[in-house]
Amino acid sequence: MLLHPEHHHHPFPFFFVKAAFSEEQCAALEQLFLQDSEWQHQDGEFYRCSLCNVTESIPATFQTEILARMREITGLPLVNRVVVTAQRMLPGQVIGIHSDRPLLGYEIVRLVVQFNKQWQAEHGGVLELFSSPEGEAEFSVNPEYNKAVGFLLHEDSYHGVTEVTQPRQTIVFNFWHMANTPELAAHVQALFANLNFSEFPVTLDPIASAAESSLPEDVTFRAGTAAIALHRWGYDAETIVTGYQHSAGLSTCDTSDAESHAAVLLADWMAYLYRDSFDLMRWNRLQSALAGIEMFPRLMPTWQLCLPVWNELLRS
Structure with a gap:
């Protein structure tokens, strides 16, 4: 064969x-x-x-x-x-x-x-x-x-x-x-259901307004979507702002907190999937960036779908 x-x-x-x-x-x-x-x-x-x-x-x-x-x-x-x-x-x-x-x-x-x-x-x-x-x-x-x-x-x-x-x-x-299954698609759609950028914390409003005046709409939409993901996962305003700036390309996430770092990268990936499509090279970079980092509880459902363990998936 x-x-x-x-x-x-x-x-x-x-x-x-x-x-x-x-x-x-x-x-x-x-x-x-x-x-x-x-x-x-x-x-x-x-x-x-x-x-x-x-x-x-x-x-x-x-x-x-x-x-x-x-x-x-x-x-x-x-x-x-x-x-x-x-x-x-x-x-x-x-x-x-x-x-x-x-x-x-x-x-x-x-x-x-x-x-x-x-x-x-x-x-x-x-x-x-x-x-x-x-x-x-x-x-x-x-x-x-x-x-x-x-x-x-x-x-x-x-x-x-x-x-x-x-x-x-x-x-x-x-x-x-393994990282672009129909199950992941359902998870992404559920996370961003009834998407409304009014969920932003007030500290993000001036940053988002400035970005929208200078950046393409697709960039600010994806950044806003990443911020919504972080908000719905229960992260604080500082992490949400960091996530927006990272996804918009305004700054690189350099926080020393491992969970915040992982959350920002995952939120950016989820926003990319929601807005664009699955990109193998981009996923490989995400996998490399999060290799060896602990899978934090509130990120676990998303993490397991975006970065499944191959050996465990084969046994399922």
Whole structure:
């Protein structure tokens, strides 16, 4: 399964496998297109295809095996969650250039496997990878039978599929990073429910007003959101102000108090998730910054979701 992957780093990290599965595995996966399932038809200007969630039709043993292999290939801490989608494209359909960046709670790695026998160049349906939405394709993968491409999703993972002239069949496997799960997404939404910046302590008002007059709105919104997180966790006005200034880039959190330091960094990360998307490099920096620090009680629910212990997560 997924033997001899060819790794590439441009235009973004991805790998390519010429023969993804065994003949027996391919035959079983092909049957998914023959099932009388409920297909969702996407017919927008930019994204035209039909999708069907076939996860429950994939044996648990197969899911476990492919998850373990994807962990090996990517080196990422992928949780015990796999969602599998069958995709059909009919003549005239196309998928425009997009990045599928991993929003809060979204998958971080995708494996795309083709099931198109006797494909010819004139059939179209080529998966193209780009470094920008305006540029030319920098890598192309023909949708030939049993070929696979796996790639990390982030804000610059631009890809698209050329127009097809013959039906195109694809199975897509989706995998989640341990620090960007649907459970974390629910936790973030609950923390910031009924968001209201009137919760600021009065000592923050002049600082926030000055920042709003000189900084971009998205920066001050994220800083305000971090301050709300600290307030709702029960921290004092000084820590809330420190958190706002840290998230706005007005100053660096240099408090000697370990709990305040951890709280400010976690609040900044939660605000980033709420406003933007999951960024693997940014998460790696957070993990490094908080390594070896005690997990304080009032931060524990958030900490465990943002920085889970991998060995414990595997046992769950």
